[in-house]
Amino acid sequence: MRAHLAAQDDDIIEKPIDEWTAGEKRKENLDNVAKDMLYKMLDKVTFSKTKMCKTAKEIWEKLIQLCEGNEQTKENKLFVDVQKFDNIKMRAGESMHEYDERVSCIINEINALGTVYTNKEVALKVIRGLPKE
Template identity: 60%
Template sequence: MPPRRILRRNDEDRHEEEFPQPPPNQDASARALAGMGAPQMVEKQRREWTGEDKKKSNLDNVAKDIFYKTLNKNTFIKIKMCSTAKDIWEKLIQICEGNEQTKENKLCVAMQKFENLKMKARETLNEFDELFRSLVNELEALGK
């Protein structure tokens, strides 16, 4: 199917713009969106949901419920505006891990702690071992 041509009138002259024609098997809303540039998601009405759509929605609700019940109040406040379980998960990753610069800073601080690690005068060997192991675990979690 050839691209459709739309004539637009400017103050001084007329010019043609070409828009790709959507495939004929798309519904009217998809065809309307095809001429608007970037693809957009069109949500189905609840009455149009298939059994698979209902199952996915239910699983999403179950996952969100698990997040809501297991997170503490401070974390819940940060994620309560997320609409899907995937959004919650991505927000939690951002909160807990941060971006690359945050990870590098955490690694640098952990390395400094490790390098400056000394047993204190009144510290027992078990206490020092616990501190040492926690630093090693932190470094492993950060990829060192």
């Protein structure tokens, strides 16, 4: 973040650092701290995709785009996860614990995308997915 002066025609002119107010200096420092914290949490691949961002807000928005995608991507992910949930069956040789883990993973993915199944719906699906024996 740099202190800017708005000019005509929405051009941005960078304000010299020696003219910054105490509030602008504080905001710049907080932004640097936030950027540092975000960068320390990233792996090398993700860092390389965000290193050109100038502010912590830009980094955060880029991470959202990289991790969550746009609305169309979210809809596609939700569609695939709902299909997985609708078609889930306990596999031959799979333990009840393993089956429960698979169901829980799918439900967590669906919940993260904004759709919530009731406990009753999940329980019924789990029971229907069990083998007859």
